[in-house]
Amino acid sequence: MNTATIWRTTLERLELEHTQIDAVSKAWLQDAHLLTIPHVAADDIDAPLDAQEQGVYFTLQVPNHLARDVITTRWRRSIEEILKELTGQAVTLSVTDERTEGLSSVPEQPPFEEPLSHAASQSTDFIITKNNYGSYDMAPETTMPSEFQYMTGNSGSNDSLEDWDNEQRANILMHNRLNPRYTFDAFIVGNSNRLAHAASLAVAEAPGESYNPLFLYGGVGLGKTHLLHAIGHQGVLTGLAVLYVSSEQFTNEIINAIRYRTTEEFRAKYRSVDILLVDDIQFIAGKESTEEEFFHTFNSLHEMSKQIVICSDRPPKAIVSLEERLRSRFEWGLIADIQPPDLETRMAILRVKADLLHYAIPDEIIAYIAGRVQTNIRELEGCLNRLMAYQQLHRTDLTMDVARAAMSSLGNDNRESRLDSRQIAQAVAEYYHISLAAMCGKQRDKHIVVPRQIAMYLIRQETQASLFEIGQLFGGRDHSTVLHACEKIERTINTNPTLRREVSSIREQLLRE
Numbered sequence: 001m002n003t004a005t006i007w008r009t010t011l012e013r014l015e016l017e018h019t020q021i022d023a024v025s026k027a028w029l030q031d032a033h034l035l036t037i038p039h040v041a042a043d044d045i046d047a048p049l050d051a052q053e054q055g056v057y058f059t060l061q062v063p064n065h066l067a068r069d070v071i072t073t074r075w076r077r078s079i080e081e082i083l084k085e086l087t088g089q090a091v092t093l094s095v096t097d098e099r100t101e102g103l104s105s106v107p108e109q110p111p112f113e114e115p116l117s118h119a120a121s122q123s124t125d126f127i128i129t130k131n132n133y134g135s136y137d138m139a140p141e142t143t144m145p146s147e148f149q150y151m152t153g154n155s156g157s158n159d160s161l162e163d164w165d166n167e168q169r170a171n172i173l174m175h176n177r178l179n180p181r182y183t184f185d186a187f188i189v190g191n192s193n194r195l196a197h198a199a200s201l202a203v204a205e206a207p208g209e210s211y212n213p214l215f216l217y218g219g220v221g222l223g224k225t226h227l228l229h230a231i232g233h234q235g236v237l238t239g240l241a242v243l244y245v246s247s248e249q250f251t252n253e254i255i256n257a258i259r260y261r262t263t264e265e266f267r268a269k270y271r272s273v274d275i276l277l278v279d280d281i282q283f284i285a286g287k288e289s290t291e292e293e294f295f296h297t298f299n300s301l302h303e304m305s306k307q308i309v310i311c312s313d314r315p316p317k318a319i320v321s322l323e324e325r326l327r328s329r330f331e332w333g334l335i336a337d338i339q340p341p342d343l344e345t346r347m348a349i350l351r352v353k354a355d356l357l358h359y360a361i362p363d364e365i366i367a368y369i370a371g372r373v374q375t376n377i378r379e380l381e382g383c384l385n386r387l388m389a390y391q392q393l394h395r396t397d398l399t400m401d402v403a404r405a406a407m408s409s410l411g412n413d414n415r416e417s418r419l420d421s422r423q424i425a426q427a428v429a430e431y432y433h434i435s436l437a438a439m440c441g442k443q444r445d446k447h448i449v450v451p452r453q454i455a456m457y458l459i460r461q462e463t464q465a466s467l468f469e470i471g472q473l474f475g476g477r478d479h480s481t482v483l484h485a486c487e488k489i490e491r492t493i494n495t496n497p498t499l500r501r502e503v504s505s506i507r508e509q510l511l512r513e
Ligand SMILES: Nc1ncnc2c1ncn2[C@@H]1O[C@H](COP(=O)(O)OP(=O)(O)OP(=O)(O)O)[C@@H](O)[C@H]1O
Pocket: 182, 186, 187, 188, 189, 193, 218, 219, 220, 221, 222, 223, 224, 225, 226, 227, 313, 349, 377, 378, 381
């Protein structure tokens, strides 16, 4: 079997096994090329090579960055599984959007073409939205409605554009209050934000060429503004005129332009930018003249292939009272959502933020904070700042007790009153699939002892129960046994990432209840 046959068979199997596979992924996968590293070529898979033990390394070449990220996140595991079955060997698959030299290609296939640029890779604009199955749906390009002609031909707006000299463009750059901390480098990518990040990067690398507009949406404090600014920084670096505005600012400028009869200047300003970044667009809904003006600004920029990036707390369809013609434009390019980050991503974000602040903080405390704040990264950062402030104020070492005190005294921890010891013990027993009775009893098997110690540790952390009370719950054990258990878990958590993850997952589960 050569790689072409393997890939064809893999695709057929994938489509059979995943009937909900979305149209965009399907198109990317059909365009993809499966390659192997020469010394473990797939043609040799029947030969008893070393590769039999090491497995086969495949590379899947896909058309662009976004395809790479989506296929890696959503499909790589399944493809690997199928390849494993087909080849009868362990398989490692990497997905790339670059042409990799030295890989064996498929003899019967046409020669591999240069990877497509973002512009070329997307011959038609399409809309990708998540459907109810959590996969992506694609809709065909919308045709350009006639209102699009506004201000592009007869109105003379292009003349005003030419009048808009370099000095004024420089002014725009100067007055862009882009937060220097909000860069791509400082953005942690996890499954929750991978698509939004990849799309933002694509847009920053080739403004106006790939996804236009790019519409990012997600809950409060999940990094939408951060990505907008990151795109902005990149644009500024390459000398483009970038304008970042909140929809509120846009509205105020329109009101003033109407009041002081300066609408021509307003229009010239907005239509001379190369990248327009608009935050919190949901607030323009229902504001008639703002919507009207934004509509025309959008059309002018889009026609000139200038990049527009829009953020909102909800998808266009959910912005009630937004004019239909605006909604359809927002759905024109790419819609990417940002979901709340998982525990690992929250921990990674905290670690990076702490490092940036040169704040030495043990993993255990990182896990503790990340377990507490689950849906808002701004709040997560707030906790870190509070902890620093608390520690400095009390001039104390950073310990778990200090972290707990900082959280509770600053009103960020009201869970103690909700969680009781029995509930925690029950959650731990369930997590480890053992009975509560066994965990609280006398058994000394390892698979019971460790969960018991974890339960003691969590109860100590999450409730006001004394060592004596905890001992009573666990079959009348001595307070020193409880203390020993708590200290042991506290120590081990710092050196054992698996245990740390388990404890954090239980805590997260408890806080969710
Ligand atoms: N993935 C991430 N990596 C690093 N920091 C992040 C990430 N996501 C968000 N942040 C940080 O979280 C804070 C809040 O992010 P941001 O202001 O971008 O959120 P938002 O989605 O625009 O929120 P809002 O809807 O309230 O405007 C910022 O300090 C940002 O740097």
